[in-house]
Amino acid sequence: MPEHQPVAWDKHSTQKMTYTPKIITANGVINGPTTPLNRTPSRASGSETQGSRQNKSRSPNGSINNKTQHASPNLGQRRSRTAYMQSDEEDELSSQPNSQSPKKERKMNGAALPNGGKDELKRSKEEDIRSHRMQLPIYDGKGAIVNAVRENDTVVVLGETGSGKTTQLPQYLFDEGLAKDGMIAITQPRRVAAVTIAARVSVEQGTSLGEQVGYSVRFQERTSRFTKIKFCTDGMLVRELLLDPYLEKYSIVIIDEAHERTLRTDMLLGSLKRIQQERKAGERRSKDGKKLDQLKVVIMSATMDAERFSKFFGGCPILYVSGRQHPVAIMHAEEPVEDFIFGCKRVFLQILTNEPPGDILMFLPGQDDIESMMKTTRDMITQLPPNLAKVLSLPLYGALPPEQQRKIFDPAPEGFRKVVFATNIAETSITIPGIRYVVDTGLCKERSYHTGHGGSGLDELLIKPISKSSARQRAGRAGRLGAGTCFRLYTADTYEALPEAPIPEIQRCDLNAAILDLKVLGEDPLTFDYIDRPLDDAIRASLMTLYALQALNAQGHLTPLGRKMSSFPLEPSLSLVVISSKARACTSEILDIVSLLTCTAKLFVDTGDTREVAADARKKFRHRDGDHLTLLNVFRSYEDVVSANTSTGTNINADARTANVKTNGPSTYAGNRRAVRQWCFTHFLNEKALNEALTIRTQLRNNCEREGIDWKVSCGDDLEPVLKCLLDGLFRKSALKAADGTYRQIGMQQVLKIHPSSSLVDRKPAAIIFDELLVTTAVYARGVSVIHSSWLVDTPLFNSKKDEPVTHANGQKGAIRKNNHANGTNGNTI
DNA sequence: CTCTCCCT
Known part of the structure; x- marks a missing residue:
């Protein structure tokens, strides 16, 4: 089918936003x-078409x-x-x-x-x-x-x-x-x-x-x-x-x-x-x-x-309470659209040729889809007559550096249409002004957590159909400026079959931190009054994990260590890494690494075309023992550049301080910001991530001080303690290389590969730890470091406790199933 | 051989 073949719209199903x-x-x-x-009854009670309904009762203000x-x-x-x-x-x-x-x-x-x-x-x-x-x-x-x-x-x-x-x-x-x-x-x-x-x-x-x-x-x-x-x-x-x-x-x-x-x-x-x-x-x-x-x-x-x-x-x-929203006409595809990228291209052309001026917002599942749409529309535009070719296309996704994100707020030049290709970020977090057309693929990436495997979980990030409420939310994005249109690349029947709402987060994520919080509150996680209960298995898995991390004792009671862990703004395993850095005398290094690990902005931002150049520019940071020490190198280099460009005496927080703002943030430099920015740029580093890491580190240092951990203690050039320290918290996320070059996670024998973004993807050491296990096109370990397999012997994985974990609910009922020691955690499978 | 989004 040629690209210029328009998508056929199901006239009968055309309806107005939204629900009754x-x-x-x-x-x-x-x-x-x-x-x-400003609401029409649902489709069942009226088959009015777009035009007839729209002209009749709409007021821009909606409220009666x-x-x-x-x-x-x-x-x-x-x-x-x-x-x-x-x-x-x-x-x-x-x-x-x-x-x-x-x-x-x-x-x-x-x-x-x-x-x-x-x-x-x-x-x-x-x-x-x-x-x-x-x-x-x-x-x-x-x-x-x-x-x-x-x-x-x-x-x-x-x-x-x-x-x-x-x-x-x-x-x-x-x-x-x-x-x-x-x-x-x-x-x-x-x-x-x-x-x-x-x-x-x-x-x-x-x-x-x-x-x-x-x-x-x-x-x-x-x-x-x-x-x-x-x-x-x-x-x-x-x-x-x-x-x-x-x-x-x-x-x-x-x-x-x-x-x-x-x-x-x-x-x-x-x-x-x-x-x-x-x-x-x-x-x-x-x-x-x-x-x-x-x-x-x-x-x-x-x-x-x-x-x-x-x-x-x-x-x-x-x-x-009713709202105030302009009407949005909703068009459903007559036939299911099989290839959503192809479908997007067709609707894009359709809007350019048939619809009055107005900016377009397209919802796509992920960064790579956005990149491919950017590329194909660029190619398409060159073949259009000049009057239609006036298009400004922009990407929008979370990992995009803020200065690029901000571009979506600029109005398109006179006579141009703006088209934004966005992920879910445009659904709730960022509102793009001036949108009249929304193209909804009906898809998003959703993370789900699989507890199985005896506790250490597996994250899945897969393209899934959205929910009805997401679909309505997306359509609503066309009704900010005035009357708008939403083109759904799925049929009305498909819409009707969508779930009403997304699965609540509590049912699809790792519960370790939440369960620890409940324990601190004195609640029993198994009987807590959840509005939607997580699976019992997920709760038990977290209790087991917290036991293994020694946040809970064998009776399932909160330990002093567990209370300490909960006071850090970190997930429990990373809290433990920080706490154990005291004994290993490498807190300074660990705080640098943990800060960068947990900041939400991405340190490395790559799009398809810059990937190789960027990798080359960052080569000098690479540490042979993996991603964590590479992060440390980046952080140290950044601080060197900052201090080399800092003029003493000035402080950009001074302004904030006189205004009586409490910030936990670091005193940032007011020296040669441009030189620092340029350094980040030439090394393809996201300065926002580094700034955020500095702020997080300040907070963590304060936390350490409160908990009696001296954050100035450094291990110097011998970084082995750093890796051992990471293992103290991440031991359940460790794997050994098998004969075929893939890895088996210790304990659960999950087969996994090193994520291609890791510095270790080619080196493939015999034993690794990692931050995260994510299923996308394969099971990938992300954030990977080398360990020595002999170190594993000292972890709880191989120290079969004499006191079997009977992680009761408050020591009373709901005793937890034994963990899967038999499945390899006793060390006999290696 | 590649990464939806947010929070302490």
């Missing part, structure tokens, strides 16, 4: 009927109660644009570099103006804010929400995109005095969101950031003793929970984006339920003897799983 809420609230619907005007829209459509249009920029949901606020940073805002507030105009300006600004807030769809539901929270311990709020729930609800509760003497915490899955929403809300409250309204995320906190409304990441609140198991500081906890079901959100939901049971009726007293009021919980979700949350919290009321 079936939920009838306990208190009645807040903001109009359950089916607002919108007053501006009837009075003046133009005004409505303009206002909705403003709403998009200022207050839509957190993603808009957070991910656009142009959105106001806290700093900018301060500047603007204090802008020098003629004295006379100042008050007036302030007044009109306040008026703007007030009228803006009153126009948000959630405003009409304020009374109902406040009442519901006043009368119930727990309330679920089902709020659509653009309803204003995230910014407004905390303020409503605060303004009405529902927080009493306590604080309100609002959790977000992502750091940027917490920071930017806090900035916005503090402006709306008319106070400066860090006073009444603050935030707390890793590496950055801005709060004071006056702070009453605190935005934080869900991970941060879990951290607080470990120190304060009843969350005594708080009178209200709001879990936002609960539908995303992050591991930490799920941990919080279970814990909040327990806290409510214990704080109920004032039976619980705080540490200083005061009576603790009941903890109010508000769960905010954007999808239909609201009922699930309600059920979990004893059938609490669900309130529904």
Whole structure:
């Protein structure tokens, strides 16, 4: 089939965004009927085509109660644009570099103006804010929400995109005095969101950031003793929970984006339920003897799983708030599309030739698909007539350096179309302005964790169909600017067969850290009240792992070592590496390595065409004993370059410090930044990763100091202790080479290969350890280092304990199956 | 012979 053959669209199935809420609230619907005007009934009840429906009932503002829209459509249009920029949901606020940073805002507030105009300006600004807030769809539901929270311990709020729930609800509760003497915490899955929403809300409250309204995320906190409304990441609140198991500081906890079901959100939901049971009726007293009021919980979700949350919290009321979103026409393919890359090319041409101007966003599963689309569209464009060839194509994926990511925010040149090829990152984390067309392959890469193999797990990263809620979310990305269209490269029947929501993270990841946290909280991981239970096998596997790491004793009780491990912001095995670096006298080296290992930004960023040049440029860092020591070399070289280019005395954090910002970050240099940047560039290193590693290292050094570990202790040039130390924590991720050149993981005999990105891929040493086992096209070990096979004898793998691990649930019931010592961990298989 | 995304 030729590329210019258009994809046939299933006219009959063409439908509008999105779902019809079936939920009838306990208190009645807040903001109009359950089916607002901007939603059509599902396909079953109407077969209207795109055109007929679109022209009929759509208003840009969606909400039925919108007053501006009837009075003046133009005004409505303009206002909705403003709403998009200022207050839509957190993603808009957070991910656009142009959105106001806290700093900018301060500047603007204090802008020098003629004295006379100042008050007036302030007044009109306040008026703007007030009228803006009153126009948000959630405003009409304020009374109902406040009442519901006043009368119930727990309330679920089902709020659509653009309803204003995230910014407004905390303020409503605060303004009405529902927080009493306590604080309100609002959790977000992502750091940027917490920071930017806090900035916005503090402006709306008319106070400066860090006073009444603050935030707390890793590496950055801005709060004071006056702070009453605190935005934080869900991970941060879990951290607080470990120190304060009843969350005594708080009178209200709001879990936002609960539908995303992050591991930490799920941990919080279970814990909040327990806290409510214990704080109920004032039976619980705080540490200083005061009576603790009941903890109010508000769960905010954007999808239909609201009922699930309600059920979990004893059938609490669900309130529904409609959103503000432009209509999106949804086109399904008539026939299944077999080759999605080919399908994407065809739709791309189709849009270029048939559709009015507007930018395009394509959802692809991974980096290599994006690269191949970039290449093929470049080729295609050269063959198009010049009027159609005005296309600016851009990639967008997580590993892309930020300066390249930022390019998607620039408008395309006059007369050009922008087309962005993106992974899932464009689904929730980054909102691209100005998109009118979405092309949805219906695919994503999903990580799943296979516990089997007696505990040490196997990650799988495979292309999978998305869920209905993801499909709706992707389509919604076409409706930010105005009416849009979403082309789905799958049939309507395929859509109907998709699962409603993705599998919650807690059911598809390694639980070691989460289970350790539960143990610190004194919970029994086997009987904890999960909203969705992980498999018992997964829980037991983690208990076994924690036992092997000596975080738990044979009775399954938390050991002092385990408590120490939980205090590090690391997964338990890496915590153990850090702790054992004390005895091996190589903490300095280990912190460098662990910092780089755990930073989210990728240190090495390669695309197809630069891969070889980059590998060549980095050759000088390569250490013959593998990837961990190579990382150490990179880090040391980087620090040399930085100190060679540092002018003393200046400090870019000075600014932040005078502004009373608490940062855990390192004092960064203000010397010759450009030289450092150039060095990173010529060596194909991501400077952001190195900066992040510096910040992490500072945090880890503080942790070490607290735990009595001297982080300055270095092993010098003899790096053997470093490798042994890594083995102390990673011993379950070790493998020996077999005769055929592949490896067998020790204990479980899993066959694996060294990942091609590893420096050891050609060397193939006899015994290795690795950070991660990932199944993609094969079973690959990533982050690999050489060890001596004799070292393995000293690991717990080969020290069959006399006290068999009976990792009970709190020593009572649910005894754990024996681990698979018989399967090789006794050492007799080598 | 190659890496969805986020969090302490």
